[in-house]
């Protein structure tokens with residue numbers, strides 16, 4: 001792949017991905033690319049597409065499980081300052097795709113910009129949150145998004161309004177595109193009130209989830225009108241383990257891992273959970289996390 005020489009210094013080869021994920025699991029990426037500007041990224045993505053080289057983007061790795069044998073092709077990381085920029089323009093916030101969501105959520109609350117505090121305690125990047133329509137019982141990111149700039153696999157930039165982004169429960173129409181930035185519309189409120197709501201949601205999250213352990217958040221989506229965590233709990237799976245992976249005792253929809261665990265342990269445990277829940281309730285659980 002001689003075209004790599006053009007991106008020298010920004011491409012690394014055979015890079016372990018486990019430190020880049022919240023599960024701390026998985027094999028290597030054949031190539032990791034860290035662009036320093038959008039044009040460079042567009043050029044690389046377009047080239048890779050033309051040469052049939054798969055390209056994926058990894059945010060903070062808070063919602064992915066990477067298989068033990070790793071991934072082929074190029075993994076893009078938006079960790080240069082250019083891709084983490086946030087501009088505050090009154091009630092409008094323009095956040096780059098690689099911006100840290102927890103930092104953004106806290107800063108908006110501190111400024112009294114209301115709307116994003118429902119995201120308190122959700123780790124990841126803005127791009128990952130848009131892709132997954134991250135959220136919880138207090139709301140989801142869709143409620144604040146007015147538009148997003150996306151990079152297509154061909155290397156073209158397009159701007160989609162919220163209604164074109166196909167948001168639904170933990171899904172969007174982003175597909176193979178890369179979120180370069182998102183425009184959020186918030187409401188100016190009293191900073192003390194917004195901060196209090198933010199802290200309240202954050203506190204509840206900390207006490208109901210195994211935050212200090214390695215996980216990727218909720219493993220399964222909630223089936224319509226049901227709670228995946230409750231179904232797993234009722235199936236008697238709390239504390240169940242395979243190898244170094246275990247169903248959390250604090251929140252049954254979390255799989256937590258300890259040192260020495262493999263991605264295969266997690267995959268096998270997921271299968272066992274699905275089978276047990278299907279047998280006991282007749283409900284088929286659908287994955288929320290992304291498996292690479």
Ligand SMILES: Cc1cc2nc3c(=O)[nH]c(=O)nc-3n(C[C@H](O)[C@H](O)[C@H](O)COP(=O)(O)OP(=O)(O)OC[C@H]3O[C@@H](n4cnc5c(N)ncnc54)[C@H](O)[C@@H]3O)c2cc1C
Nearest residue numbers: 059060061062063097123124125127128129134135179217
């Ligand atoms: C302790 C814990 C608690 C959590 N709680 C919640 C919760 O309450 N609610 C919730 O919704 N989620 C929760 N999650 C899951 C996770 O925080 C979200 O899904 C988050 O949005 C993932 O963002 P990320 O940047 O880490 O994405 P990654 O995990 O890196 O990637 C996830 C997917 O998004 C894609 N992606 C990443 N960046 C971009 C981009 N710039 N453009 C296009 N696609 C991109 C990736 O290719 C991948 O398909 C939790 C996770 C943990 C570990």
